[in-house]
Amino acid sequence: NKELLWQSRFSEPFDRGALLFSSSVHVDKKLYREDIRGSVAHVTMLAEEGIVSDRDAAQIIAGLGEIEVELSSGSLVPEWEDEDIHTVIENRLKEKIGAVAGKLHSGRSRNDQVATDTRLYMRRQIEELQGAISGLLKVLVEKAETHRDTIIFGYTHLQRAQPISAGHYYLAYFNMFLRDRDRLGDLMKRVNISPLGAAAFAGSTLPLNVKRSAELLGFDDLFANSIDAVSDRDTVIEFISACSVIMMHLSRFAEDLILWSSYEFGYLEISDAFATGSSIMPQKKNADIAELVRGKTGRVYGNLMAMLTIMKGLPLSYNRDMQEDKQPLFDSAETTLGSVEIFARLLEHTRLKEEKLAKLTNEDLSLATEIAEYLVRKQVPFRDAHRITGKIVTWSIASGVTLPNIPVEQFREFSEAIDEDIYPALKADASVNSKKSHGSCSFNSVAKQIVEARKKL
Numbered sequence: 001n002k003e004l005l006w007q008s009r010f011s012e013p014f015d016r017g018a019l020l021f022s023s024s025v026h027v028d029k030k031l032y033r034e035d036i037r038g039s040v041a042h043v044t045m046l047a048e049e050g051i052v053s054d055r056d057a058a059q060i061i062a063g064l065g066e067i068e069v070e071l072s073s074g075s076l077v078p079e080w081e082d083e084d085i086h087t088v089i090e091n092r093l094k095e096k097i098g099a100v101a102g103k104l105h106s107g108r109s110r111n112d113q114v115a116t117d118t119r120l121y122m123r124r125q126i127e128e129l130q131g132a133i134s135g136l137l138k139v140l141v142e143k144a145e146t147h148r149d150t151i152i153f154g155y156t157h158l159q160r161a162q163p164i165s166a167g168h169y170y171l172a173y174f175n176m177f178l179r180d181r182d183r184l185g186d187l188m189k190r191v192n193i194s195p196l197g198a199a200a201f202a203g204s205t206l207p208l209n210v211k212r213s214a215e216l217l218g219f220d221d222l223f224a225n226s227i228d229a230v231s232d233r234d235t236v237i238e239f240i241s242a243c244s245v246i247m248m249h250l251s252r253f254a255e256d257l258i259l260w261s262s263y264e265f266g267y268l269e270i271s272d273a274f275a276t277g278s279s280i281m282p283q284k285k286n287a288d289i290a291e292l293v294r295g296k297t298g299r300v301y302g303n304l305m306a307m308l309t310i311m312k313g314l315p316l317s318y319n320r321d322m323q324e325d326k327q328p329l330f331d332s333a334e335t336t337l338g339s340v341e342i343f344a345r346l347l348e349h350t351r352l353k354e355e356k357l358a359k360l361t362n363e364d365l366s367l368a369t370e371i372a373e374y375l376v377r378k379q380v381p382f383r384d385a386h387r388i389t390g391k392i393v394t395w396s397i398a399s400g401v402t403l404p405n406i407p408v409e410q411f412r413e414f415s416e417a418i419d420e421d422i423y424p425a426l427k428a429d430a431s432v433n434s435k436k437s438h439g440s441c442s443f444n445s446v447a448k449q450i451v452e453a454r455k456k457l
């Protein structure tokens with residue numbers, strides 16, 4: 001058995017099976033950079049406060065630097081017998097510089113150490129995720145610009161509802177992902193707080209300068225209570241929750257792409273570089289990337305539920321249960337980042353079938369609202385207009401004559417208020433552009449929205 005950090009009071013070696021079961025190094029080895037960074041800050045502070053000598057601190061820092069290189073180059077491979085990444089690093093430091101290595105952990109526990117590493121990890125992930133979302137936002141604004149004048153169906157209840165500018169559709173997602181980016185920014189205020197110096201949970205008798213180690217690590221603030229500092233994971237929950245909302249937005253978007261690229265809808269083409277085929281059915285062209293994003297959303301939700309459940313019922317303060325936070329955290333961060341990045345590229349590789357959409361939207365029953373609003377402009381009360389239009393729709397379906405092709409005499413059977421001037425209203429672009437209200441789907445409104453969106457990129 002290798003040396004563990006806590007065995008001095010025991011007369012028997014730790015059971016191998018129990019060690020294998022409790023070892024987390026296969027997961028938390030991902031934190032080695034954060035762990036070393038935290039240790040360098042801690043020992044720097046210890047030296048400044050005269051708790052360890054400058055000479056010892058310099059030796060420790062040099063050793064940690066070498067270990068970081070060894071770990072990143074793969075010349076040092078963490079072994080499960082080392083229990084966790086903190087043990088890997090401390091044991092290796094001891095091999096390198098001997099007993100002096102033991103001074104690093106003065107006034108520190110793995111409890112505040114791992115909480116610090118986790119916060120440093122989340123801080124980096126938040127920044128990366130915000131960057132990836134910014135990339136997606138850019139693609140969305142570009143799509144909105146390209147398709148400001150493209151008309152698509154807007155849906156409610158997955159039934160064709162009213163024609164809209166495709167730009168308006170893309171900007172709806174722009175707003176959702178913009179809030180997601182902001183949400184991560186809000187979360188950063190609570191994540192970027194140092195727990196280092198809380199020690200096991202009660203603090204230390206040593207004159208630790210916790211403000212200084214927080215500052216060295218670039219934290220904005222410091223824990224207020226040492227129990228709280230080591231024993232909550234609410235920021236992990238909040239982070240995974242923010243990831244879940246991002247994934248939920250991506251998943252809905254993915255669903256539209258999947259439907260729209262199907263033969264039945266046929267509104268959109270995914271370029272071959274982002275489509276997949278079938279090993280048996282030669283004709284297939286599938287939207288697997290979108291489906292995987294949708295599927296991975298389920299995994300991230302699962303991680304959120306896992307974390308909430310892990311924390312539920314834990315007595316204060318630290319409990320080993322909390323070691324289980326890393327897998328859901330890392331998986332959520334990586335899955336969400338990967339999904340946002342690939343989705344932005346997938347979106348760039350989609351093309352709306354403009355001609356087909358123009359033909360469909362100009363013949364469709366979704367122009368019915370235009371008839372109703374036309375009648376309102378002719379002073380027909382809206383409720384009557386709605387009823388009259390309903391009858392026209394029924395007639396159109398029964399006769400197979402599309403709304404713009406109904407002869408005026410036929411229209412007048414339903415209402416004397418209808419004249420030749422109804423036809424200009426029965427065009428998809430006229431429908432879209434007749435919208436006057438704030439933030440609506442007209443080309444003008446979309447153009448204004450694009451200007452505002454560009455400012456937020």
Ligand code: ARG
Nearest residue numbers: 024084110111114320322323
């Ligand atoms: N690997 C542990 C974790 O991630 C480190 C803390 C161990 N502390 C303890 N009291 N056993 O939570």
